[in-house]
Amino acid sequence: MLIPKTMSAVVYRGPDDLRLESLPVPRIQSTDLLVKVAACGVCPTDIKKIHYGTVPPPRVFGHETAGIIVKVGARVRGFRVGDRVALHHHVPCLKCHFCRHKAFAQCPGYKRTGITAGFDPAGGGYAEFVRVMPFVLPGVVKIPARNTFAEGAMLEPVNTVLKAVKRLSLLRGDAVLVAGQGPIGLMFTKILSLQGCKVAATDLLEARLKLALKWGATRAFNAGNQALPGVIRSAFPTLDAAVIAVPSDDAVHQAQELVRGSGQILLFAQTMKGIQSKVDLSRICLEEKDLIGSYSSDYTLQEEVARLVFSRRLDIRALITHTFPLARTAAAVALASHPTPESLKVLVVQ
Ligand SMILES: [Zn+2]
Numbered sequence: 001m002l003i004p005k006t007m008s009a010v011v012y013r014g015p016d017d018l019r020l021e022s023l024p025v026p027r028i029q030s031t032d033l034l035v036k037v038a039a040c041g042v043c044p045t046d047i048k049k050i051h052y053g054t055v056p057p058p059r060v061f062g063h064e065t066a067g068i069i070v071k072v073g074a075r076v077r078g079f080r081v082g083d084r085v086a087l088h089h090h091v092p093c094l095k096c097h098f099c100r101h102k103a104f105a106q107c108p109g110y111k112r113t114g115i116t117a118g119f120d121p122a123g124g125g126y127a128e129f130v131r132v133m134p135f136v137l138p139g140v141v142k143i144p145a146r147n148t149f150a151e152g153a154m155l156e157p158v159n160t161v162l163k164a165v166k167r168l169s170l171l172r173g174d175a176v177l178v179a180g181q182g183p184i185g186l187m188f189t190k191i192l193s194l195q196g197c198k199v200a201a202t203d204l205l206e207a208r209l210k211l212a213l214k215w216g217a218t219r220a221f222n223a224g225n226q227a228l229p230g231v232i233r234s235a236f237p238t239l240d241a242a243v244i245a246v247p248s249d250d251a252v253h254q255a256q257e258l259v260r261g262s263g264q265i266l267l268f269a270q271t272m273k274g275i276q277s278k279v280d281l282s283r284i285c286l287e288e289k290d291l292i293g294s295y296s297s298d299y300t301l302q303e304e305v306a307r308l309v310f311s312r313r314l315d316i317r318a319l320i321t322h323t324f325p326l327a328r329t330a331a332a333v334a335l336a337s338h339p340t341p342e343s344l345k346v347l348v349v350q
């Protein structure tokens with residue numbers, strides 16, 4: 001393929017300010033790949049950065065990226081021009097103190113973003129081409145011929161969910177509350193049900209409760225119901241764990257009450273720094289209910305995630321409700337940040 005000199009990219013220029021601009025196509029070193037982007041998911045963590053301006057502009061965001069390799073550095077082995085690939089912008093070193101503790105998201109190497117479309121590396125998926133640096137090459141996954149780029153782009157979010165599920169000490173037949181049935185909550189519901197758990201799903205939107213049942217929930221409850229704790233308790237007398245996939249304090253407090261002694265409450269949506277909430281500490285000490293969190297992906301789960309998605313045991317295609325062309329990335333971000341009852345995962349496709 002003839003690689004052009006310039007490309008379209010959606011540049012973050014300040015809070016809520018995304019502009020379609022022309023940038024030079026990234027130059028690669030002998031240790032890098034150049035990938036033509038085909039699909040990139042709109043992720044809540046990027047939305048937050050765009051909306052609150054938590055990182056300095058300019059940047060090109062987008063980290064749930066899949067595309068075609070168009071150039072391979074002379075010293076790169078194992079990849080060819082034309083390979084269809086899914087990318088991971090963070091890869092742990094596997095050697096440091098954090099990695100030895102499997103705390104990959106805390107590894108200093110992991111925190112470095114290794115994919116860029118220009119400026120300070122920030123993922124770059126909202127551009128036509130990205131440069132993939134050597135330290136994230138172990139995170140490049142080939143997409144089988146039968147699967148779509150969109151499925152490739154979903155590996156990263158699925159990984160974050162599977163990682164969180166593995167933090168729960170669950171046995172087959174256990175019951176888990178999943179609060180929030182957006183794209184992430186639905187993935188939790190499905191993966192937990194595939195692992196033989198009974199899932200109590202909650203959400204405020206009826207359309208999402210219907211979907212939750214399709215995605216493997218045993219029962220689905222409207223979170224707006226004042227009598228919710230009692231209703232859940234009579235349907236699920238023993239709840240072994242709860243996943244909070246919605247930024248709601250009430251959901252956390254309710255879960256702390258509902259989960260059995262020695263159970264676990266996992267926070268997945270509480271990513272804004274400085275969020276404070278009152279917690280009855282005796283729930284943790286006396287009732288031994290663990291309050292834990294999970295963030296980002298686990299590199300060592302990559303193969304398991306790829307099998308789950310590419311085999312379509314977890315058929316992620318049903319989660320993608322809207323796609324936008326690159327030029328309309330701002331509209332994609334706006335929809336993902338103000339979801340409608342029908343909208344789930346939003347992708348930018350090229
Ligand atoms: Zn993401």
Ligand SMILES: [Zn+2]
Nearest residue numbers: 093096099107
């Ligand atoms: Zn490390």
